[in-house]
Amino acid sequence: MLLPLVLALVVIALVISSETFARSNYRQLGVSSGVVLSFWGISGFLSLYFAGIGSYQSYTDRNAKVSTFLCTLATTRHQIFAAKTIAAVVYILIVLILLAGAYVILLMILPSRPVLLNPSGLLGRMIFTAFWAHLAGYGLGLLLGWNQGRIIPTFGPLLLSIVILCMILIKGFSLSAGVVLMLAAAAALGRAWQKFSTMPLQ
Amino acid sequence: MQFTIDNASNRPVYQQIVDQVKRDVALGRLVRDDKLPTVRRLAAQLVINPNTIAKAYRQMEQEGIITTKPGAGAFIALLDSNLSEIVRARIICERLEMVIVEAFHLQVQKESLREWFEKALEKFKFSPEKGLKNE
Amino acid sequence: MNDMVVKIEDLYKYFDGRCVLNGVNLSVPRGCIYGLLGRNGTGKTTIIRILLGLEPATRGATELLGAESNRLTARQRGKIGYVAEGHHLIQNYKVGKLAQLCKNLANQWDQKFFDHLMSTFRLPMDRKIKKLSAGMRAQLNLALAMAINPELLIMDDPTLGLDTIARRQFLELAIDLIQKEGRTILFCSHILSDVERIADRIGILRAGKILVDCSLEELKRRIKKLRFIFADKAPSQLHLNEIINQQSSGREMILTVANWNQQKQAFMETFGPASCSEIALSLEDIFIEC
Numbered sequence: 001m002l003l004p005l006v007l008a009l010v011v012i013a014l015v016i017s018s019e020t021f022a023r024s025n026y027r028q029l030g031v032s033s034g035v036v037l038s039f040w041g042i043s044g045f046l047s048l049y050f051a052g053i054g055s056y057q058s059y060t061d062r063n064a065k066v067s068t069f070l071c072t073l074a075t076t077r078h079q080i081f082a083a084k085t086i087a088a089v090v091y092i093l094i095v096l097i098l099l100a101g102a103y104v105i106l107l108m109i110l111p112s113r114p115v116l117l118n119p120s121g122l123l124g125r126m127i128f129t130a131f132w133a134h135l136a137g138y139g140l141g142l143l144l145g146w147n148q149g150r151i152i153p154t155f156g157p158l159l160l161s162i163v164i165l166c167m168i169l170i171k172g173f174s175l176s177a178g179v180v181l182m183l184a185a186a187a188a189l190g191r192a193w194q195k196f197s198t199m200p201l202q
Numbered sequence: 203m204q205f206t207i208d209n210a211s212n213r214p215v216y217q218q219i220v221d222q223v224k225r226d227v228a229l230g231r232l233v234r235d236d237k238l239p240t241v242r243r244l245a246a247q248l249v250i251n252p253n254t255i256a257k258a259y260r261q262m263e264q265e266g267i268i269t270t271k272p273g274a275g276a277f278i279a280l281l282d283s284n285l286s287e288i289v290r291a292r293i294i295c296e297r298l299e300m301v302i303v304e305a306f307h308l309q310v311q312k313e314s315l316r317e318w319f320e321k322a323l324e325k326f327k328f329s330p331e332k333g334l335k336n337e
Numbered sequence: 338m339n340d341m342v343v344k345i346e347d348l349y350k351y352f353d354g355r356c357v358l359n360g361v362n363l364s365v366p367r368g369c370i371y372g373l374l375g376r377n378g379t380g381k382t383t384i385i386r387i388l389l390g391l392e393p394a395t396r397g398a399t400e401l402l403g404a405e406s407n408r409l410t411a412r413q414r415g416k417i418g419y420v421a422e423g424h425h426l427i428q429n430y431k432v433g434k435l436a437q438l439c440k441n442l443a444n445q446w447d448q449k450f451f452d453h454l455m456s457t458f459r460l461p462m463d464r465k466i467k468k469l470s471a472g473m474r475a476q477l478n479l480a481l482a483m484a485i486n487p488e489l490l491i492m493d494d495p496t497l498g499l500d501t502i503a504r505r506q507f508l509e510l511a512i513d514l515i516q517k518e519g520r521t522i523l524f525c526s527h528i529l530s531d532v533e534r535i536a537d538r539i540g541i542l543r544a545g546k547i548l549v550d551c552s553l554e555e556l557k558r559r560i561k562k563l564r565f566i567f568a569d570k571a572p573s574q575l576h577l578n579e580i581i582n583q584q585s586s587g588r589e590m591i592l593t594v595a596n597w598n599q600q601k602q603a604f605m606e607t608f609g610p611a612s613c614s615e616i617a618l619s620l621e622d623i624f625i626e627c
Contacts, residue, residue, distance in 0.1 A: 064427060064428055064429070065425040066427055068391060068425055069425055069426055069427055070442075071389070071390070071391060071414075072389065072414070072417075072419040072421075073414065073415070073439060073442045073443065074411045074412065074414050074415030074442050074443055074444050074485075075411050075414065075442055076409070076410065076411050076414065079411060198393060198407075200386075200391060200392040200393060201391045201392075
């Protein structure tokens with residue numbers, strides 16, 4: 001079930017990667033396309049990954065009635081949701097820091113080292129945009145996972161991630177893309193929080 | 203002290219407890235200063251709501267069957283300790299009236315009722331200090 | 338000490354346009370064991386879920402321990418023990434791990450009592466919950482609920498699937514809890530003999546409304562089943578209020594009536610019954626007649 005999904009993702013990532021290579025923005029880096037674009041591709045893939053996590057959490061929560069059980073203990077729904085979100089944020093940050101670290105190390109050891117390691121704060125912008133993209137993915141995954149049936153929780157995240165990917169494709173790792181994604185993340189998490197606070201727990 | 207409680211009966215549970223204590227006292231199985239189990243113990247033993255037990259004990263104290271000493275528990279009191287003649291008359295007359303009503307509904311004649319009452323009296327040696335004893 | 342631990346005012350609940358609760362009013366005073374009865378599907382579980390904030394009400398207010406159901410703080414939730422029908426616990430956890438989770442999240446936890454219960458119930462600490470039988474899950478649920486030393490214990494059909502001894506253990510635990518200061522128990526059960534044993538007050542839910550809400554003793558006092566024998570044929574039409582059930586056959590009439598009093602007695606006597614005797618009604622009988 002997962003394997004064709006992963007393959008599809010890889011193909012999509014590669015295809016869109018090569019499209020982006022054509023953009024002149026990244027030429028100034030003067031590095032082999034793989035490194036920069038891999039960050040982007042992995043980023044996109046991670047959006048899906050976090051969306052998948054969110055979806056999986058909501059789906060199992062619904063089936064195994066975990067939140068129902070927790071709510072009967074000395075916690076409130078707000079606390080449960082906050083704990084989930086904080087855990088997700090920490091996880092995303094760790095992953096991004098590792099990724100960024102790997103990216104910098106790779107750039108340093110490449111033979112065709114660029115003159116500027118971080119032209120116009122590109123790395124910062126990439127991380128900023130990626131963070132919100134992943135968080136938005138997580139939020140949307142949470143929302144989708146609460147649907148009944150298996151189709152939406154499984155394929156919904158995929159569709160939404162493609163949307164996110166396309167947005168980064170169009171706008172690149174710019175600040176404006178980051179801000180838009182930040183708003184998307186806020187909206188998704190906000191809606192998820194509101195829904196979780198009021199929905200009947202089975 | 204063993205109690206038999208019939209939850210399904212019409213007679214309230216607390217009343218059943220009172221009845222059984224009274225019966226045991228009347229038959230001499232319980233004598234003055236015998237200690238009854240605490241409300242807690244009895245509730246746990248019979249698996250019955252403690253409020254019910256408490257009510258039974260309150261009623262018995264009111265009727266003068268038991269006295270409670272704080273911290274010590276409930277003890278069987280001397281039968282005529284704080285009951286006045288009027289109260290005793292009231293209790294017995296109430297019971298007698300119940301029997302008479304029952305007899306009426308069963309269409310028992312007054313003479314038969316009197317006869318049976320005398321017979322029942324003869325079965326017991328009636329001595330309030332020492333309790334009722336079966337012949 | 339007359340505060341109401343559970344307060345339900347004008348509660349309405351609609352599920353997809355279908356009315357399940359049609360104006361429920363209920364209060365449970367502190368220190369009381371309240372038995373909520375009703376047939377399957379009458380909405381007992383819905384009431385409890387709404388009380389605990391698991392389900393939103395369509396209209397009306399519910400309060401637990403003085404706070405609105407959907408505004409219960411974590412601290413207040415920690416004072417409420419909940420034993421649910423079906424006993425949903427986290428299936429993939431081992432018993433020990435779940436106990437640890439509950440312990441960590443609890444306001445107060447009586448480890449000694451919990452261990453005592455686990456050994457009484459003979460529950461293994463290292464088995465996965467999904468491998469336990471339904472009865473063992475029920476017992477585990479109860480142990481977890483009791484270990485937090487709850488002020489309010491809510492039980493929804495807790496003895497479903499339990500053997501006789503386990504059921505008795507449940508009752509003993511309930512009595513044990515209520516003996517402590519200021520505790521309250523609200524429970525639903527289909528095993529009316531259990532309810533009859535330990536409940537102070539009874540509520541009967543029917544057609545989305547509370548039909549009866551009074552003490553058990555009062556209920557038994559108010560509802561009487563009488564057997565009349567007439568010289569001739571028993572009267573077929575009786576213009577008497579509050580008849581719950583009436584069966585006539587030949588010279589015999591069996592009448593179940595609420596609020597039996599002197600007037601009703603006098604009325605019946607005008608028909609000149611040859612005899613009148615009372616048939617004892619257990620709670621189960623009352624429930625079936627209502």
